Amino acid sequence: MKQKNEEILDNVFDKFLTGKTIIKDPTVLNNDYIPNKLPFREKQIVSVGQSLALILKGNKCSNLLLYGKTGTGKTVVARYVTKKLLERADSIKLTIAYSNTRISNTEYRILLDLANSINLDIPFTGLSIGEVFKRLSTHIAQKKIFVVFILDEIDYFVKKYGDNLLYDLTRSNENLNPGFLSVIGISNDLNFKEYLNPRVLSSLSEEEIVFPPYSAAEIKSILEQRTNVAFEQESISQGAINLCSALAGSEHGDARRAVDLLRIAAEVAEREGANRLEENHIRIAVQKIERDKIYIALKSLPLQQKTLLLSISETKQNCTTGDVYENYESISKKIGIETLTQRRISSMISELDLLGLITANVVSHGRYGRTKKIKKIKNHEHAIKEVFKQDQILSILL
DNA sequence: CCTCCACTGGAAACCTAGGCTC
DNA sequence: GAGCCTAGGTTTCCAGTGGAGG
Numbered sequence: 026m027k028q029k030n031e032e033i034l035d036n037v038f039d040k041f042l043t044g045k046t047i048i049k050d051p052t053v054l055n056n057d058y059i060p061n062k063l064p065f066r067e068k069q070i071v072s073v074g075q076s077l078a079l080i081l082k083g084n085k086c087s088n089l090l091l092y093g094k095t096g097t098g099k100t101v102v103a104r105y106v107t108k109k110l111l112e113r114a115d116s117i118k119l120t121i122a123y124s125n126t127r128i129s130n131t132e133y134r135i136l137l138d139l140a141n142s143i144n145l146d147i148p149f150t151g152l153s154i155g156e157v158f159k160r161l162s163t164h165i166a167q168k169k170i171f172v173v174f175i176l177d178e179i180d181y182f183v184k185k186y187g188d189n190l191l192y193d194l195t196r197s198n199e200n201l202n203p204g205f206l207s208v209i210g211i212s213n214d215l216n217f218k219e220y221l222n223p224r225v226l227s228s229l230s231e232e233e234i235v236f237p238p239y240s241a242a243e244i245k246s247i248l249e250q251r252t253n254v255a256f257e258q259e260s261i262s263q264g265a266i267n268l269c270s271a272l273a274g275s276e277h278g279d280a281r282r283a284v285d286l287l288r289i290a291a292e293v294a295e296r297e298g299a300n301r302l303e304e305n306h307i308r309i310a311v312q313k314i315e316r317d318k319i320y321i322a323l324k325s326l327p328l329q330q331k332t333l334l335l336s337i338s339e340t341k342q343n344c345t346t347g348d349v350y351e352n353y354e355s356i357s358k359k360i361g362i363e364t365l366t367q368r369r370i371s372s373m374i375s376e377l378d379l380l381g382l383i384t385a386n387v388v389s390h391g392r393y394g395r396t397k398k399i400k401k402i403k404n405h406e407h408a409i410k411e412v413f414k415q416d417q418i419l420s421i422l423l
Numbered sequence: 424c425c426t427c428c429a430c431t432g433g434a435a436a437c438c439t440a441g442g443c444t445c
Numbered sequence: 446g447a448g449c450c451t452a453g454g455t456t457t458c459c460a461g462t463g464g465a466g467g
Contacts, residue, residue, distance in 0.1 A: 133453090148442060149441090150440070150453090151441045152442065346430065347429070365455075371432080387430090390429085392428060393429075393464095393465075395428075395430050395463060396430050397430085
């Protein structure tokens with residue numbers, strides 16, 4: 026038996042080694058890859074560049090706000106320009122800090138990202154925001170550092186926590202001397218400004234740069250440029266590129282999605298030992314991306330939210346907060362975890378709704394009260410079981 | 424038009440884990 | 446080590462509410 030297993034494995038390795046690879050440079054397809062050329066974004070690059078250029082002469086520059094839907098090149102333009110700026114700023118102590126507020130989703134964690142970029146040690150808990158701010162400012166002034174702080178997906182954070190942090194950050198630019206801190210805010214939401222106080226708005230959006238969606242033709246051209254570098258010659262069919270750009274183009278010109286699609290499809294093709302990436306690989310990738318998104322979302326939920334989601338999935342369709350809570354109570358007792366209050370569960374239901382894992386709407390049943398009507402999402406049921414089976418505590422139920 | 428259900432969701436109090444100062 | 450502080454998560458408290466049924 027042992028012999029046989031070994032043979033099988035050898036086969037796998039042999040196939041891998043002798044099989045034709047279709048990807049030449051996988052990094053080109055990664056999300057954080059910054060290409061040397063960014064087609065169709067010349068105008069935006071010039072605008073961002075002009076604002077930041079002041080830094081090269083040791084002057085303060087204004088705060089910037091970049092808007093546009095997902096995958097329209099906001100982040101990559103910000104990173105591209107700041108990277109080039111860094112290359113030219115040899116006489117100045119310039120630091121580019123980056124924080125994605127969807128990932129670093131508290132005020133403290135965002136400031137921690139900033140602190141890390143300027144080599145300032147800050148404990149991960151225990152300090153007040155005010156104290157962290159003071160230390161950051163002192164450090165920047167003492168070391169005479171110039172900081173450009175890119176705040177990605179800023180709309181997400183402001184909707185959840187308000188704009189106090191932004192106010193402090195944008196204002197500290199005026200107060201710092203020497204050194205300075207300038208903010209580049211990146212927002213996916215075009216109506217983001219409505220969430221800001223006028224005082225924040227005036228200092229953050231000293232300059233605004235809009236990123237329109239890419240057209241299908243533009244996406245195609247971007248993909249062709251990337252594939253030339255990423256793939257071995259002749260190892261991707263024109264049909265696959267066309268399909269990929271058509272799919273992404275139909276979804277409000279999202280170039281990131283198009284590149285993701287290409288990357289996943291390439292993995293699929295390589296794994297099955299194909300020597301060319303064809304349209305069917307793209308189709309498989311579409312499904313895989315959808316599935317992976319849900320799996321990742323489910324996996325990263327904290328235990329209480331997982332338990333709640335499990336309770337929802339075991340309650341009838343169109344149930345109410347009360348129904349779910351009853352079920353949740355019994356499940357949490359069964360597996361021996363702390364039972365949270367209905368108030369908290371009610372908030373968590375809204376959070377799951379926000380994550381797109383369920384839908385919950387407030388409805389009134391007249392005499393029979395007002396509650397949330399909770400709907401599960403059909404396609405998720407299988408994924409929920411699969412993922413929760415891997416959870417140490419929940420697995421005993423499944 | 425009024426009542427009243429089953430919650431919703433805001434606000435404040437409370438708890439815990441961790442850092443700071445002395 | 447004691448006594449202070451804070452962020453973030455949770456509980457407690459409660460006024461507010463849309464609309465079916467009377």
